[in-house]
Amino acid sequence: MPGSSPVLPRHGVPAESLVALAEGDGDDHVLDLLMSAERSRRLLLLRLLDDMTSHGIPETADGPVPLIAAWELLARAHRAAPKAVDTVLMYPQTGMWLSSALRRLRGNEKETTPLWVVLGHLSAVAAAAGARAGLDFTIAVPVRHGYALMPTLGAAEVTASGTWTSARVEATAGQVWITTPNGRVQVAPDSDCGRPGWHPLRWIRAGHGDSEFALALDDLDPYRTYPRPSAPERLPDDRVERWQEVFEHSWALLLRDEPETATAMRRGLMSFSPIGAGERFRPRSASTGDAFGGVLVSEPDDAVQLAATMVHEFQHTKLSGLLHLTSLYRADASQNEERLYAPWRDDPRPLGGLLQGIYAFMGVTRFWRTHRHSAVGQTPELGHFEFALWRSQLWSAFDSVCDHWRLTPLGRRFLDILRGRCAAWLDDPVPDVPGRLGRMCAANHRARWRAHHLRPTQEWTAATAHRWIDAADAPEESTETGTRLAPDRSAMHLDSLATLVRHRLQGTAGHGAEAGTGATGSVAHVRGALEGDALLAAGEPSAARRSYLARLSADPDDAAAWAGLGGALTAEGVEPEAAELLTRYPERARAVQRALVESAGRPGDPVRLAAWLGRVLPSS
Template identity: 50%
Template sequence: MSGAPDDRSAFHSIPADGLHGLLHGDGDGAVIDELLGAERSRRLLLLRALYDRSIRVASDSGDFPVSLREAWESLERAQAEAPGVVEEVLMAPGSGTWASAALRRLRGTLRSDIPIWATLGHLASLAAAASAAARIEFTLRVPAFEGTVSLPGLGCAVLPAREDWTTARVAGDRWGVRITCGGDEVVVGPDWERQAPGWRPTRRLTLGQDEAAGSVTLEEHDPYRTFFGPTAPRVLPDSEARSWQSSLTEAWNVLLRDTPAQTDAIRRGLRSITPMPKGERFRPYSSSSAEAFGGINASLPDEGCELAATLVHEFQHVKLGALTHVAPLVRRAEETQEPSELFHAPWRDDPRPLEGVLQGIYAFFGVTRFWRVNRRAADVAHAPLAHFEFALWREAVWSTLGSVRGHERLTPLGRRLLESLLHSCAGWLGDDVPDAPLRLAREALASHRARWREHHVRPSPDLVDEAVRAWRQGDACPPLAHTASSLVPDGDACFLDTAAVLARHRLTDPDGSWRDPSATGDRVRGADPIDFLLARGERSAALRELADQLRHGDPVVGSWAALGRALADRPEDRAACRFLTRSPEWARAVRESLHKEHGQRPDPLALAAWLGAAASRPGPFG
């Protein structure tokens, strides 16, 4: 397969004006077309590499129930008859996810319980879908899982369930397709969008209206629509599909009003939305993948603004992922003398590599810009939340930019990107935000960072031992040094954004049922009674509970960070508050050593004040 011959370079590049837009977090429809062209070339190269390797595997196995050669030939015939149809099938997000996963299986870097023939045989499913849409005559055997046969982009057939993996026969012509598995058959066509017995058609959602309208697939069937492995179809009730269209219409109208320059790019680049199970309020799920250009996995939002922010967020990932396929932003760690590092990202529970941090910065830069405008257009009831979101992500992006902007592994293009974003973000720092949302945003950001450090940062055992000896002898705390700490990822760290989620509840429903942790209404996962006390502003009560737990109980990780928040209104404990907000891992380590090695449970306020006094003295700490 190949594209039409032209005079373009064999290597893709982004025009200067388009690159300038991307580096500033923007990118119009024209540059999206350039990225799409590069992605198409990359996708075809991956597909050819996959086919060549797959043919060898099929030949060596001697028992391969799907003919990859026939599938390839069918794709070539379909391309000759209807190249646009094949383009749609091969450039679908799921096709990219599959090609990447299949190549990793062949290279031995991805393990799976799925038979290798079923993974590689997905090529036949793509060929059957393209041939059927092109309305050419063909016959292919394709993988079937528990009676489900997927024709990506068209829909799926559901036959009586059989063993996990088998094959089905798909035969088509200009009038339709017959899908046969065992003695059962589904007949569909020529109208693929019409439901028929055993046939579930692919649904599409509308973006916008009139001549500017676009469409996006509501992807329920493609087994590679999710990014964590093949997934059985999840067909939505009609009511939920209508809710998706209603939410998308509302979100699109918000984007047209607030960020109209972004909509043309999203319309051209967004290809599919895969519905995911609905999560709790203020914790929507969304994801995307650089291997699946234009695909978004998302949960149904609570309101249109939330989906609008999600579209902006994930499309930023889509753009940056495609840009890195054209020109890298980060050099591999082995190419430099700089060791591979992990960083704090205020939007994640886990420590992140440099590449992931850049992706997060770019995505939340777009989110910050969205809320910056939206808060001015929001109604009175919604405005406090919009102000909070702007303040939260502005400071999160700004602080994270500062932590990585000069990293040795950045390429010149990576440095240009971060400097461009830094310049834009600096211009937002002077924007006014009302006091209550600003205070809650800063507290939420500080809480996340402190809890993250308490989970993932381990102070030097030697310095901890030295501090323990000084405490036991009644001496002043010796100097402490951040540089002596190490990063040890804690796989149990989760829901570190609890303070932010509770702040959102407080801003949108100050007297709501969320205030009662035992209520059966909105549930905030990861929040304990102390988190609710802090969210309600009851710091004295939270302080009493925390002091009792830390003195007499078995405190959970994050208790020292919470104690720092509880001390915020006590001038006499300013040094302890400041220390625990910035470095709670030291209090945790010293307390655990005292308890484990000497059976002591120190007074938490006294220990925090003692450590805080050391941090306030000139020295290597801070």
């Protein structure tokens, strides 16, 4: 704490801790390591903020921002009640603010909020710490979008003449008040109950005794969202009740199916920042190392989805904590960092992003591996499908990254442990239908990604198109196409087939996994889905093939249709050369078809063209 000369511990990553994080969640010692390191990191960021603002502080219309008062109050609170300060310091949104403020001071973050408001948030942090410590004090805090915030406690509603202003916080004998233009508002520390003009930070709670878990449901703090802060969006009471109900069921589920994860999660997750519900089976969530312990999450479809999301984001939290301590990969000094295929994303990802995804989906796959056997009153096929899909996706990701030249020795060891666990899961039995659907959706996602983002060279494409026009028996014997990455920003919703399969399995519980009545009707509810996707998901590959061909007749350049056609041919068991080409290298067919349209004025027959291109494929 600036002014209190703290002695910071030295942090490292013992080998056993690395193994524990790779193999599971880690015991209390590992969580202690991550939490202690994060606390030290935030103290260092506070010190850096003090250093960067000590020679000049931006001014408000009324004069300089009183950061000296904030530092002094923080130091007093730390001397009186260190745990009270730690509660505010370790809150996820405090970490997000610290990192954001430092980026702003360095000129690395563009934002319209006045700098004095950003830096003045330190006063709000100090006021919350002082209130928790029971101190007497007076301090001015910023008002954003009509709210004067006290992090971890709540916010007072302020009627102000301008967008950016300040309010006075006064604490005397345990009573805390915020003076606003429309009167004084009393703060209610550690209470979910509101008072006139006061909006408390609300909490959701579940479990009892040693299993009790409480999470802040933060809809007030501007730094609850990233990469940019946002205005408060107060949840209606009925939505809070919905969150509470789903959270209770999710927590019971995690205690039953993932007890070790749940134990660790009670210490490593601290807040949910809710956003509106997404499309069914497409929850939205995010976390960042800057906001260690916080999760930005959409309202879930059900308890199972929320449990899986919690596991997913907790994995991100742990890996972010580890990366604050050590490097798993070397920085790329080039101007154009390499981008790789991530089976859970629409866009190509840098190495660091792919590693984050691998670790997150190791947790998700582990969750479904267990939950598929214990689901009560739910569709068992859906759990088996999720497990089959994600283990296939993970294995694909490992293939592209385990020998990457930028991995450090520690990173290579970490990934080797993860890969070994995934390899063991490949032998786990899965019923035929959900297993086949999982493999089909994994192949479809990869094919759609390739069709969108990869391009053979113009030279290869033109030469191959000419050989087709000349009715050559096959393309050139060489399989080298000079394929390069050409990111396509229009690539969206590459998981459409998997989403449709989830609708199918959820909607056909008790009616047989092969039922497909009214399959195409689901397309309207799944963004990015084609009619052929719905037919393929419903187990009608012949109809799907016809639909994809009709789509390609209307638009020969449709990436999703090319990828889907390969899946339909595979499922139908016809045209094996075309099916393999479109599954493994759909970008070749798409590129040559585009060249044919440009040079000859008409496209080739998609199946015949793909089969012809498939005659010179390299062995798998």
